[in-house]
Amino acid sequence: MITNKSIDTLRDRGLRLTRPRRIILDVVRATDAHPTAAFVYRRVRRRLPRVSLATVYRNLRMLAAEGFLAERADTAGMRFDGNIGPHDHFTCLACGRIDDVPAPAQRTDRRLPARTGFEVLDHRTEYYGRCRVCRRPGGRSSRTR
Amino acid sequence: MITNKSIDTLRDRGLRLTRPRRIILDVVRATDAHPTAAFVYRRVRRRLPRVSLATVYRNLRMLAAEGFLAERADTAGMRFDGNIGPHDHFTCLACGRIDDVPAPAQRTDRRLPARTGFEVLDHRTEYYGRCRVCRRPGGRSSRTR
DNA sequence: ATAGATGCAAACTCTTTGCAGGTCG
DNA sequence: CGACCTGCAAAGAGTTTGCATCTAT
Numbered sequence: 048m049i050t051n052k053s054i055d056t057l058r059d060r061g062l063r064l065t066r067p068r069r070i071i072l073d074v075v076r077a078t079d080a081h082p083t084a085a086f087v088y089r090r091v092r093r094r095l096p097r098v099s100l101a102t103v104y105r106n107l108r109m110l111a112a113e114g115f116l117a118e119r120a121d122t123a124g125m126r127f128d129g130n131i132g133p134h135d136h137f138t139c140l141a142c143g144r145i146d147d148v149p150a151p152a153q154r155t156d157r158r159l160p161a162r163t164g165f166e167v168l169d170h171r172t173e174y175y176g177r178c179r180v181c182r183r184p185g186g187r188s189s190r191t192r
Numbered sequence: 193m194i195t196n197k198s199i200d201t202l203r204d205r206g207l208r209l210t211r212p213r214r215i216i217l218d219v220v221r222a223t224d225a226h227p228t229a230a231f232v233y234r235r236v237r238r239r240l241p242r243v244s245l246a247t248v249y250r251n252l253r254m255l256a257a258e259g260f261l262a263e264r265a266d267t268a269g270m271r272f273d274g275n276i277g278p279h280d281h282f283t284c285l286a287c288g289r290i291d292d293v294p295a296p297a298q299r300t301d302r303r304l305p306a307r308t309g310f311e312v313l314d315h316r317t318e319y320y321g322r323c324r325v326c327r328r329p330g331g332r333s334s335r336t337r
Numbered sequence: 338a339t340a341g342a343t344g345c346a347a348a349c350t351c352t353t354t355g356c357a358g359g360t361c362g
Numbered sequence: 363c364g365a366c367c368t369g370c371a372a373a374g375a376g377t378t379t380g381c382a383t384c385t386a387t
Contacts, residue, residue: 146308172317177313179310
């Protein structure tokens with residue numbers, strides 16, 4: 048769902064809230080599956096059959112650049128995340144599924160900047176392993192996207 | 193440099209230590225730049241001018257599958273890491289450079305499995321920000337690969 | 338009215354694959 | 363010698379872009 052604040056933020060930058068754009072943002076925010084562009088495209092087409100894949104890509108990239116979405120590189124392409132707040136990720140090595148993990152209480156390692164001269168703007172811990180389904184004998188095994 | 197253990201591990205699995213393969217592994221291990229396949233290709237060609245990009249890809253993928261290298265997805269393609277031990281990463285959002293960061297003393301968050309049912313096999317913290325060069329006024333700005 | 342957005346198709350980049358010939362052990 | 367590996371070229375997959383048309387404001 049797009050809040051009024053979001054709309055204003057878009058408009059302040061000379062950007063329009065078009066129908067495809069609204070639906071694309073809706074779709075990403077409505078799932079926690081860290082969807083690929085292709086996934087978003089399929090979902091958006093259910094509501095807007097004539098939308099093009101190029102429009103989905105253009106909007107995902109733009110919405111990420113404007114801070115409405117997070118973008119993340121994956122083995123088989125980009126994924127998008129409607130969850131902007133601080134959180135970690137668990138990636139299942141067997142099926143490729145990415146789950147959100149609540150961030151631990153104490154976040155920033157404040158020693159890093161001092162040690163290295165890097166300016167740390169953000170950080171996130173990535174966990175890798177096997178999800179519940181894939182741990183079961185005969186569980187899901189091939190990467191589903 | 194390839195240790196005897198590495199050679200044996202390869203041979204045990206029916207794999208050969210060919211000239212391209214040896215040089216590719218050398219090149220990745222000789223840099224801390226988390227190189228792309230194209231970067232490795234350029235470097236390997238200095239020593240082996242007739243090598244093909246396909247061979248570089250095939251070997252990088254194979255060496256990663258065998259555990260000699262780590263593979264990582266990036267915005268503009270795969271990157272490879274000769275550093276197999278536990279360490280974190282700092283990614284410069286301005287220039288795309290990825291640096292290794294020594295891992296903090298206490299590693300695993302052992303609460304995650306209990307909380308979620310996930311089997312955690314590995315984890316790594318990713319820091320994002322600006323590197324020394326890009327922090328300087330007039331510093332490097334475009335993504336270099 | 339008009340700058341920004343869209344749809345379509347073509348172009349691009351990165352990566353993988355088929356195959357004939359070469360090489361390590 | 364035989365299984366594995368390589369180079370080449372072509373194919374695939376994901377993403378971006380040019381352009382005429384459309385639309386939100």
